[in-house]
Amino acid sequence: MAKAYWINTFRSIRDEKKLVAYVELAGPAMRAAGGRFLARGLPARAFESGIMERTTLIEFDSVDAAVAAYNSPAYQQALRVLDDGAERDLRIIEAVA
Template identity: 55%
Template sequence: MKKGYWIVSYRSISDQSAVKAYGALAGPAIESLGGRLLTRSASQVQAHEAGLQQRTVVVEFDSFDTAVAAHESEAYQKALQALGSGAERDFRIIEGA
């Protein structure tokens, strides 16, 4: 079975406290569904083409379906509510090769 991934690139952060509140809720929500944080970096990003040198997060799940279910879970939706409009992100769920 192919793995599933969350690829999240932050375009901008307007409310650091909202991002912090989101992180406090999102981490446990992701882990409870088997998600594994592969990277979360803002300092070591080398952007190319239209990319932005902003925080980038990659989370791995055992399957694409699990990655989708984690995003739709009640616990993760609460994390998104805490984030609100505190950041503009490009969030993608993709299937591994």
């Protein structure tokens, strides 16, 4: 089974306090679901159509594990806390090998 990568970008942040509360809940929820944070923060550089937006990269053992993390009660609670405090783009992709 191939590993999977959760790629989350924040297109805009409307409420910094909600974002902080989300991060406090989302991080532990991802780790409890087997996620391993590989990178997070602003890009060092962006090229072509790239945008300098906050990005998080989390590795999971499989797509199913990443989807289960998203659907977990702990992560859903983090999303409720965020409550329209940010516009995000979230993708889960399977590793090539």
